[in-house]
Amino acid sequence: MKLNSLTGSTTLRFAVMATMLAIPACARALNGDVGIHDPSTITYDDGKYYVYGTGGGPLVSDDGWTWRRGTVPSRTGAAPDVIHIGDKYFMYIARGYQQPKADVMMIWSKSLDPNSPDYKWNDGGVVASSDGEEDSNAIDPGAFLDPTTGRLWLVYGSYFGYIRLVELDPKTGMRKDPKSKPINLAINCEASDMIYHDGWYYLLATHGSCCAGTSSGYNIRMGRSRHVTGPFLDAEGVDMIQGGGTELIGSGQRKVGPGHFGLLDLGNGVQKFSMHWEADLDRGGASVLDIRPLLWKDGWPVAGENPKEGTYEIHSVHTGTSLAMAVEGSPVGGGRMRQGPGLGPIGVGRPGAGQAGGTRGARPANGGSSGGGGQRAGGGPRPGGGIFGGTGSPIADQTAASVDANWPAGDTGASMENYQLQAQQKWQITAVPDAGGYPGAPYFKITVAGTDRALAATADGELVVRASFTGTPEQLWRLDQLSDGSWRIMPKSQANLKDGMALSAIGASFPTLSKFNAKSDMQHWLLKTP
Amino acid sequence: MTKILRMSLRATILLPLLLLANPVSAATSYGTTLTSPVTPSRVTGADGFIPRWLLLEPIPVNGLTESAVQAMVKKQWFPDQFTVIPKDGQTEAVDDSTLTWHAVDTRLYNVNLYHFAHSLKKPTSNVLFWAVTIVNSPREMKDVRLAIGSNAASVWWLNGEEVVGIYNDRQTVIDDGVSRRLTLKKGPNVVRAAVVNGGGATDFCARFLDENDKPIAGLTITLSRPH
Numbered sequence: 001m002k003l004n005s006l007t008g009s010t011t012l013r014f015a016v017m018a019t020m021l022a023i024p025a026c027a028r029a030l031n032g033d034v035g036i037h038d039p040s041t042i043t044y045d046d047g048k049y050y051v052y053g054t055g056g057g058p059l060v061s062d063d064g065w066t067w068r069r070g071t072v073p074s075r076t077g078a079a080p081d082v083i084h085i086g087d088k089y090f091m092y093i094a095r096g097y098q099q100p101k102a103d104v105m106m107i108w109s110k111s112l113d114p115n116s117p118d119y120k121w122n123d124g125g126v127v128a129s130s131d132g133e134e135d136s137n138a139i140d141p142g143a144f145l146d147p148t149t150g151r152l153w154l155v156y157g158s159y160f161g162y163i164r165l166v167e168l169d170p171k172t173g174m175r176k177d178p179k180s181k182p183i184n185l186a187i188n189c190e191a192s193d194m195i196y197h198d199g200w201y202y203l204l205a206t207h208g209s210c211c212a213g214t215s216s217g218y219n220i221r222m223g224r225s226r227h228v229t230g231p232f233l234d235a236e237g238v239d240m241i242q243g244g245g246t247e248l249i250g251s252g253q254r255k256v257g258p259g260h261f262g263l264l265d266l267g268n269g270v271q272k273f274s275m276h277w278e279a280d281l282d283r284g285g286a287s288v289l290d291i292r293p294l295l296w297k298d299g300w301p302v303a304g305e306n307p308k309e310g311t312y313e314i315h316s317v318h319t320g321t322s323l324a325m326a327v328e329g330s331p332v333g334g335g336r337m338r339q340g341p342g343l344g345p346i347g348v349g350r351p352g353a354g355q356a357g358g359t360r361g362a363r364p365a366n367g368g369s370s371g372g373g374g375q376r377a378g379g380g381p382r383p384g385g386g387i388f389g390g391t392g393s394p395i396a397d398q399t400a401a402s403v404d405a406n407w408p409a410g411d412t413g414a415s416m417e418n419y420q421l422q423a424q425q426k427w428q429i430t431a432v433p434d435a436g437g438y439p440g441a442p443y444f445k446i447t448v449a450g451t452d453r454a455l456a457a458t459a460d461g462e463l464v465v466r467a468s469f470t471g472t473p474e475q476l477w478r479l480d481q482l483s484d485g486s487w488r489i490m491p492k493s494q495a496n497l498k499d500g501m502a503l504s505a506i507g508a509s510f511p512t513l514s515k516f517n518a519k520s521d522m523q524h525w526l527l528k529t530p
Numbered sequence: 531m532t533k534i535l536r537m538s539l540r541a542t543i544l545l546p547l548l549l550l551a552n553p554v555s556a557a558t559s560y561g562t563t564l565t566s567p568v569t570p571s572r573v574t575g576a577d578g579f580i581p582r583w584l585l586l587e588p589i590p591v592n593g594l595t596e597s598a599v600q601a602m603v604k605k606q607w608f609p610d611q612f613t614v615i616p617k618d619g620q621t622e623a624v625d626d627s628t629l630t631w632h633a634v635d636t637r638l639y640n641v642n643l644y645h646f647a648h649s650l651k652k653p654t655s656n657v658l659f660w661a662v663t664i665v666n667s668p669r670e671m672k673d674v675r676l677a678i679g680s681n682a683a684s685v686w687w688l689n690g691e692e693v694v695g696i697y698n699d700r701q702t703v704i705d706d707g708v709s710r711r712l713t714l715k716k717g718p719n720v721v722r723a724a725v726v727n728g729g730g731a732t733d734f735c736a737r738f739l740d741e742n743d744k745p746i747a748g749l750t751i752t753l754s755r756p757h
Contacts, residue, residue, distance in 0.1 A: 328596045328697075462710050506743055507677055507708030509696050514743065522743075 029290035032066040037287040038079035041262030045112040052080045065437025071114040074121035083143035090173035094139035100160035101132030135161030142193035158190035186240035191260040200224045203232040206259035216257030216278035221245030249303035254281040269518025291440035293481035306441045307479040316505035317524035325424040325465045326413035330403045333395035400450035414463040426530045443476035457491035461513045486524035561645025564634040578737035578745025579639040587629040588657035596697040599683045603724045640735040655729040666750040671714040673741035679706040680734040687722040
């Protein structure tokens, strides 16, 4: 960001704007007091998430969904970044004079929790500077610990010149060789950070102008390199040092100006990223924190989506079958036999086949086209007749109300079936207010669409569909988008359930809960429009 | 090569081997994939599939829906149908027919009921097959699952408890129906199945999965409880 954009009223303005509007939980960029600008990489310490912004402005969360104001550290400034190495949290933060003269300062503490005896910010000193004349503006630091070498690096810079790279000592957090010359990586951007994935280093930086509310042009772009020192080329092969950059995320969904990427690796193959929106229309245009899934496609990061309320088919990547309430289904539009003109006797007219799911259809499926295939429903022509001729008129969607007379009244099991557009195969996913959440989203209930019948975990790690939703933890579900765009679906932790249990397609017809394994597709689910 | 010639060659090669394994009895073939056992037991391999079963000749029925199949299997077709461990060749009086139990080994992962019934000149469509086997576990195994596939509907019991049911017209898919977590007792465990076919091909496969959902090898399969 530009240092001269910071005002003393920033924190107060955030607090007011972030709480002034009532917003549906599913549409929010997080919950609670999320006003922040230039957020640091979210850091976890002893059960809490911490993020720091320009002007101090720290936010704290117990679950990654609902945030509150935290304690301002000993040094404040612009656009800090925090990294945890060993027993220390290193914070890098800009001290400005008159841009582009600036310093990146380091402070460190053994805890981020002000209530901890280890909480004490210590001054480390200057790790990078710009003298006001050179093509550099030493602000917006981003720390990166190379997982392949253990070497610690810092990228920094803003529009006055280059994004630069210097090496730090992971033991002290200070420059490894203060006399070494910084390496230029990119231009025409700021708020840079670096990550590593599968043999590539990715430089993520923010393009566009900041600090202009809904007029902000902020968007996050990236390039990649086989070497930490570059060159970083975008997907079109343009070097970021010549202004290249492939977009990761831009404005949209009533939010303007994403900037300041920070990786939040939750482990077990689940990655998310933090950023701020320069202006969230639902919060009066305030700058707010957000967390989004980080996906990967063809070697490039992709900004995923947090779960959205709606009606879905929950489809197993592993088996190709879909989650259902274990009741006997009713064919949409009424059952028809596999018999008709022109069909020979072999392999057709299988009595059982045509009856599949149809005998309990006491009421016709919604649409009034009950009965066998030989019955006309709406008076239209039926070319050919028989099973291939249809009813002659459109068949309405099957709703729960049209078939639930056939369903048992109490709890039922869960099953998996070939998706046939039947009511027991459609699920309503709805955010549950005040039930807590996880990084990026609240807990949801998953009910058979049009009913209050709720998917629930059992104490022995299996599944049941309760007759009604009561809000207990085993009926609350966490949905995380995985790197391939599919979803991990986990019940809210409870005392008698193993940690890390996720909805699992162990058989083509049987779902269960089992420990999440990122390398298996058994726990990868697609949320498809029914 | 004609089918008859292939069968003749197979018999020429295999029969002596089988006779060597058990020189006092010759194997009966049920189609190309099933033979009567000539050894006291078999052991599940790496893929875990249960290779030896007692099959009752098919009973004429009609219906594949859950309600139809559940009503069908709850009907008493013959005495002790949920507890009997029949002997090879034992007969049951079912309605107006006398049906025979046959012990079979399968050469494949699945048990081809079409081969079984067709070779006996019995109907293959609109029929109910009963199947029984005994899985001998070397130790108690918790959190295992019975995983089955069948063409078409089927219901399964372990030691008398109904543990899996899959319904409607379907083809055999490995691990299509999977039970909740179960315990295999040390020693003999009785697996019983009722498989209902509408028309066309019919078969089933079954295996146990361990607590990590991996097939369980090394289970000894017999057709009678140890004395």
